[in-house]
Amino acid sequence: MAQTWFSREWLHRNLNTIIPVTGFILMVIALRITNPYFLASWDSVITLVYGMSWFLIAACGLTLVILMGSFDFSVPSVLKLSAMIFAVLYPSIGFSAILVSVLTGLTFGAVNGTLLARFNIPSFMATLATSMIAEGAAQVISGGYTRMITDPAFRAISTTMILGLPSIFYYAMLIWLISIFITFTTPFGRAVYAIGGNIVGTRLAGINVKKVRIMVFMICSMFASLAGILYASQIQGAHMQVGVLDMIPLFASVVVGGTALTGGIGGVHRTLLGVLIIRWLDSGLSMIAVDLNIRMIVFGAIAIVMTILTIDRRRIKIMK
């Protein structure tokens, strides 16, 4: 249906897009004014890119899960565990550690998905429990110590410069583009949206709902793993603080992009903007010496406001 631009209805229909875009522009202007070093040099751009790349990879996975109307609390913990496995095993088995790490991630995803699809445990409960398992496992394999890896090959994975930007940026963009491709053009992606929109109808239309759900959780955890591996390489090792307090910013970046918590609305393509807003805001605020605790308050508030704005009121009457 044709609608005039900036009419009330147009604004209402495109709220999911207008908010992040204007928000991003306003944020960049505000940070530029308050902080003369923000985006002032190529180095500062690279810093921002390092800050957001690993985060984008994890957020892409979480977006898929949220599109399905589910939730995955275990993303930061799986990220941490994978980073830890990689850092702990790298000295003995080298790059095969990546394989171990990713397999661990996939296992966690499969468990999350199975708990939801086969045992009907609400995903936030199931993933909260598995995240504790991942936390514990990370603690056990590292003994709680920080694992530093000084091998330059280890670091090269994510910090090799290509056309002025680190390789981790290209990995992140590749994963982002693949996620967009999957969700927009494959029957599998259609099914992800369909499950988020009306799971009963999707099942009756002959789609294997259980399989899709398990696969999405596996993809999400695999992305969390990849994010962890690349992040470990970026910071030359792993420690128990990796991923701590990242759940709310991750969630915030997905909803700020315009993906609704109710499922079926939004998309991975939107998450890039959400990640830019959240991570740049984080870097910008920390550059002007805003305390971490204050930043957490800001992200919590943003997450709540955006959830309210994007939630699909036509569909949800009572939220439990």
Add this chain to the structure above:
Amino acid sequence: MAIVETLLEVRNITKTFDRVVRALDDVSIRVEKNEIVSVVGENGAGKSTLMKILVGVYQPDSGEMYHMGRKVPFPKNPLEALKRGISIVYQEKGVIPHLRVYQFLFLGLEEKFTRLGRLQLGKIISLAKSVFEELGIKCDLSSSMYELPLSMQKMIEIARAILNIKLMVGGEESNVTPIIILDEPTAPLSIEERDELFQYLLNLKKSNSFIFVSHIIPEVMMFSDRVYVLRDGKLVAHHDLRIEKISEEQLFREIVGRASYHELWVKYEAAKIREIDKKPIILSVRNLTKKGYYRDVSFDLHEGECVGLFGPAGCGKSEVARSLYGDISADSGKIIVNGKEIKLRSEPHTRVKVGIGYFSGETGKELLLFWPIRKNLSIVNFDKVTIKSLKVVSVISFRAEKSLAEKIIKKLRIKAPSIETECYSLSGGNKQKVSVGKWLEKSPRIMILEDPTIGIDVGAREDIYEALLEMKKNGISMILVSDDPKEYAILCDKIISMKDGVIQAVYTNEEFRKVIEL
């Protein structure tokens, strides 16, 4: 006999939805003191819309309301209706299973029994006791609702409605006679439980009036004083059973009507395949049993044949259909599709693979309402709209999707601005067409139809029948479950009548029409 006194009267009510669907057209009914009035009609006849107007859920477009002889505005919400002494007991959403009887009885009334922030439990229980004594209910107040038989739960719901009215009306109007609307109260009950409930209602009639909404004819005939018949939103008949004698058949014909029936039946005859028994058997069901729902169900389905499972609500017909589609699982028996036995426990997607499709008229359940028509149509047709890209990944071709959608829209005469129109903005009939249309191109071997035309107008109904008959002509077999006997006569070659989960008889189309006297 008591003096007849009109408690509530509504005149010339008209209500349209979305400016198109006329749900009620110039309907007038009245309720007298101490009587049971029945409102009967098919699904979509306007019964529930009328009741929802009486209790203030909907506002009518026009009409007048008189309460105890005085003209009053229509209630704006259920609370206002309650203050006038009108309350409704809905078909199934009422009971909260884990509450105790007295907790449930006083749910929402706690404020009236609170002192200094504390609930006066003693007062509540003693009042509950006296209410139960007055209404003749015998049950333990401290048992949980779910422990009680369904008929008792219904009685307590009715008692709660009466209690609500008594406490809400209060003051100088405390002599108001409560009017309780019962929306299909007997649907989930067994025969004995129904009798129990009716004895209870006859007892309560001394101090209350009831509006009884139902489509079960024998009980309407037996227990009501007067009957109103609604069909397609119009009041078509009114009988005072205390004076008139009418037969069940007469009432049945008034409910169903026979206007457009003949024409449609001609279409059935035209689409009929001769000597259907000689066609190969597509589906065999043998001794299919699901505990508590149906048992020992066996039948064969030939190519291009439509078999109807017929019977009253709760006879197990829809459970059989849904077990065949894998929505629920049967416990024992055999399902043989194309000579191959398939697993009883499985999900719909495995059934789609062996060529079974499912269509229900409940579009809210079936469709992705916030998706465009295009996507809703292609969701079962991924094999038709995808191309292998790089020989590995199946990718949806938007061009193929578009042409598929345009084809179906044209064929079914779906009225929509474009293939990108979101389904929620379509009318009920067009939604249903989208819902059935997605199977049109899929062409499964067997279609399972559950209430395919529930709640839509005559025109849209005919389009859907036409589409189904065409599918049948193309050799697709069907299994029909419906509440509308006409539908069986239009679509089915063989009708299996079920009762209490067991097959009673098998009719041909001709025999069936004789049985239901159409």
